[in-house]
Amino acid sequence: MSANLSRTEGDPVEGAASDASAAEGAVTVVDPRLLVRQQGFKGYLDDFGRKLRSGELGSLPVVIGLIIIALVFQFQDTRFLGAQNLNNLFVDATGTGLIAVGIVFVLILGEIDLSVGSVSGLASAVFAVLNVNHGMPEWEALILAVLSGALVGAFHGFFFARIGVPAFVVTLAGLLGWNGLMLQILGSNGTINLDADGLLSQLTNYYFSDVAVAYGVALLAVVAFFGLSFLDSRRREAAGVPSRPLSEIVLRTVFVAVPAFLIAWLFNNFKGLPLAVVIFLAFVIGLDFVLRRTSYGRKVFALGGSVEAARRAGINVIAIRISVFALAGTMAALGGLFLASQLNAANQSSGAGSLLMNAIAAAVIGGTSLFGGRGKTWSALLGVLVIQAIASGMALLGIAAAVQQMITGAVLLAAVVIDSVSRKTQKTAGRA
Amino acid sequence: MIHVSATPVLALRGVSKRFGAVQALTDVELEIHPGEVVALVGDNGAGKSTLVKAIAGVGPADDGAIEWEGRPVTIDRPHTAQGLGIATVYQDLALCDNLDVVGNLFLGREIVRAGILDEVEMERRSRELLATLSIRIPSVRIPVASLSGGQRQTVAIARSLLGEPKVVILDEPTAALGVEQTAQVLDLVERLRERDLGVILISHNMADVKAVADRVAVLRLGRNNGVFDVRTTSQEEIISAITGATDNAVTRRAARTTEAQK
Ligand SMILES: Nc1ncnc2c1ncn2[C@@H]1O[C@H](COP(=O)(O)OP(=O)(O)O)[C@@H](O)[C@H]1O
């Protein structure tokens, strides 16, 4: 790396020995954080502490929150951390979680989508009507239902991006309108039961019962994580830019491996790896990749940072905005199909109730900022686990839904407070 | 030092722009040659930023023509301006606070390998670019929100150079900078001229203008108020053209002509 760095004027960096002094001087293009990190584990901790103090909390509050919630409920009822309860908790979280992944994209833009609950209900009704009433094959009905969500989302996006109506109003109109359309197409009966052994039902009821599958997937994930980190580090070294030392990669891999195998073990203690969880994780990982590793994702973040800067950089603001709302609609439809799968029916209350609030709350609780420009698809996963854990724990303890709502509301408020305070801290620390 | 080629790389002919009741630009003429630094000066509200936005395609002109290397062109979008080779560094910076330095430098022209952002290559080129420009920044991987105003300015200028432009427009690049960083930016401007780029430098600082510009074009109330050769014009003459003081030869002549016409 010194080959590249030594081109900097008056740069004393030659090897590891002088790195520290370069960092202190802070007069070079060198990243002092990464240089400190290279000193090993302690440097890593120092860096972590520095980030916390400057308000970059990331996923830390929600992870701590999850652990506290788990301990509290486990203390009250030892079934909480049992394989069956945790399995159900994960599977129940997938529908809302998929919707929340779409919300993350919208929040990164600095906008909101209030229609996702109604859109999810509409998609389940579209599926039920096409498949049950009109006898369309399940695959085709499923694809059309998801497409209907994409179309509805693009429709919202058009009014927001092209006409300039505030997103919150467009999607509020959508919340009402699409719910009405759903009631309309469900017809007088109000409930359409789905084929109990059909494809849609399998979405949330199928388990890979062979224990090798869950462990295999966990192993694959861990190996892929390590391999990709290692290759990236090698490429960085070759290109002469700061890279993570092997010790840090190993440490991070351990942090991925422990929960991965723990959860695999847990699933195997019940019925095996649930298909619903596999699909949900695939979307979280796939869309995380889109956000952080593609130029499309970079453009979404840019719009959340400064619309004017994005426009001047030649980014097609309208197209990106419409596409993000279309994505939110797609994910809402998909989530709606998962919820219908659990119910094995589409009915008048599909997509109603606390679903919308839960999906938005999940994204925010998980650490995606309401102020735009910051967020991860993983926050949908973490946030929805928090919400589902509270619901599941309270159901286990026989606490009324009324109390559940109040507590979930309090958790959401706490998350928003953390978001606002961390934003303020970042401002005073010169960030955000 | 000035080797001006016959055809200007960029020429404005009679450019006008109106915002409602405000006539921001009226029949403005401007020529930029390769390897030439033209300072664009004028009082607050004279229309400098509006002119820049017209050239950059951000706020296209209502009237008049723009010629690029002798051909008439229509610049109606930022993309068109970039495609021609016009890079602009705005007064209000136009960086995304939430993206890091690398993300901002390559915004809108990311390097992609097999559909995936090539972060390593972008980071390598960013460091190389910043190093050749002697720009000092603690890390290329922190959000630009955490940089000082001066550092942000240098990032914005560096960003404009990545597209290998032929004309670079700097809107008050030194306004927010300390003495040393101002000197760095001015060095940078001279390096741009050595590379045969045309530079439009908007500045309020006469010392900066005298230090690096070849010609000075004065705007006053949205109109041309003279173009001066920096070497043969005194600072006072330029200032009086800016303020419209009566002892300015150009306005005096203009006033005489209008009187004669009456
Ligand atoms: N977007 C706009 N809407 C209305 N008036 C504007 C706008 N932009 C600039 N103006 C007006 O046009 C004139 C020129 O402004 P500007 O180009 O910003 O001047 P300068 O950059 O030379 O200080 C000013 O009178 C200003 O108020």
Ligand SMILES: [Mg+2]
């Ligand atoms: Mg201005």
